[in-house]
Amino acid sequence: xxxxxxxxxxxxxxxxxxxxxxxxxxxxxxxxxxxxxxxxxxxxxxxxxxxxxxxxxxxxxxxxxxxxxxxxxxxxxxxxxxxxxxxxxxxxxxxxxxxxxxxxxxxxxxxxxxxxxxxxxxxxxxxxxxxxxxxxxxxxxxxxxxxxxxxxxxxxxxxxxxxxxxxxxxxxxxxxxxxxxxxxxxxxxxxxxxxxxxxxxxxxxxxxxxxxxxxxxxxxxxxxxxxxxxxxxxxxxxxxxxxxxxxxxxxxxxxxxxxxxxxxxxxxxxxxxxxxxxxxxxxxxxxxxxxxxxxxxxxxxxxxxxxxx
Numbered sequence: 001x002x003x004x005x006x007x008x009x010x011x012x013x014x015x016x017x018x019x020x021x022x023x024x025x026x027x028x029x030x031x032x033x034x035x036x037x038x039x040x041x042x043x044x045x046x047x048x049x050x051x052x053x054x055x056x057x058x059x060x061x062x063x064x065x066x067x068x069x070x071x072x073x074x075x076x077x078x079x080x081x082x083x084x085x086x087x088x089x090x091x092x093x094x095x096x097x098x099x100x101x102x103x104x105x106x107x108x109x110x111x112x113x114x115x116x117x118x119x120x121x122x123x124x125x126x127x128x129x130x131x132x133x134x135x136x137x138x139x140x141x142x143x144x145x146x147x148x149x150x151x152x153x154x155x156x157x158x159x160x161x162x163x164x165x166x167x168x169x170x171x172x173x174x175x176x177x178x179x180x181x182x183x184x185x186x187x188x189x190x191x192x193x194x195x196x197x198x199x200x201x202x203x204x205x206x207x208x209x210x211x212x213x214x215x216x217x218x219x220x221x222x223x224x225x226x227x228x229x230x231x232x233x234x235x236x237x238x239x240x241x242x243x244x245x246x247x248x249x250x251x252x253x254x255x256x257x258x259x260x261x262x263x264x265x266x267x268x269x270x271x272x273x274x275x276x277x278x279x280x281x282x283x284x285x286x287x288x289x290x291x292x293x294x295x296x297x298x299x300x301x302x303x304x305x306x307x308x309x
Contacts (some may be wrong), residue, residue: 004037006087009096009150011073012041012136021052023062028055039073041135046072062113071104073132076237079208079226080246094139094147097245097253101156101237102130119169126162126198129237131155157235159199163192173212179220180212193232202232218271230259231298240295248291258295266290 016037050068193201243255
C-alpha cells in the first residue's frame with residue numbers, strides 16, 4: 001500500500017491511496033486491489049478497483065483470474081519515461097514527456113505466473129476513451145531553461161473500445177553489487193472490433209527486448225530493441241511515435257509517427273565510483289549512447305496528400 005504522487009499537464013497535482021494485492025501461498029485465495037485519488041488540476045476523482053482469485057499449483061506456479069473497473073487518466077508512453085522522472089521534469093521545467101487520454105470502463109483477465117520470471121496473461125477490455133485538455137501551466141522554475149507553456153495534449157480518436165489482449169513477460173533481471181544484470185522480454189498482441197463491436201477495428205503487435213550487462217565493477221552496457229506493427233483503422237493514440245528523450249535523442253519529441261516501428265538503443269556507462277576522491281568527476285556518472293530507429297506507414301493514412309507516406 002502506498003500514496004501515489006504525480007504531476008502532469010492534464011491532471012495537475014494528483015494524490016490518493018493505492019492498495020496492492022496480497023498473496024498467500026494457499027491452494028485457493030482471493031485478494032483485492034485498488035486506487036482512489038484526486039487530480040487537483042482537472043478537479044476530477046480517479047479510481048481503479050478490482051478483485052482476483054488465485055491458486056498456487058506449486059511453489060513456483062500460480063494461476064489467477066480477476067476483474068477491475070476504472071475511470072482514470074491513461075497513456076501509451078509509460079515505456080518512454082517513468083512516472084517519477086516525468087513528474088520531476090513537469091514540475092521543475094514544464095516539460096511533460098507523455099500524452100494522455102481518459103479511459104472509463106472494465107476489464108476481465110486471467111494470468112499464469114512461473115516464479116518471478118515468467119508472466120503470461122490474457123485480458124478482455126471494454127472502455128470509453130476520450131480526450132483530455134491541459135489544465136495547468138505551473139512549474140517551479142521560470143527562466144530560459146523552462147518552457148513558456150506546456151505543449152498541448154493531443155486530441156485522440158475518441159470512442160468505445162472492445163478488445164482482447166495477450167501479453168508475455170520474461171524477466172531475469174537481478175541486482176548485483178549495485179548493477180542490474182539480465183534480460184527483459186515483453187510482447188503484447190491486441191485485437192479490437194469485429195465480433196467484439198465498438199468503434200475501433202485494428203490489430204496491434206509490440207515486442208521489446210532489453211539487456212543489462214555489467215562490464216567490470218564500475219561500467220555497464222544497456223541495450224534495448226523494440227518493434228511494433230498495427231493493421232486496420234488504427235486510432236491516433238495507438239500509432240507508434242519516435243523522437244526525443246529515451247527513443248531517438250537529437251530529434252524533436254515524437255518527430256516520427258507511423259503504424260510500423262523499429263528502434264535500437266545502446267548506452268555505455270562509467271559509474272562515478274571509478275573516480276574515488278577525484279573531484280569533481282566523483283560527482284558524475286559518464287556515458288555515451290547510440291540510437292537508431294524509424295517509423296513508417298504500411299499505407300498512406302487518410303488525410304495525407306497523395307504520394308506522401
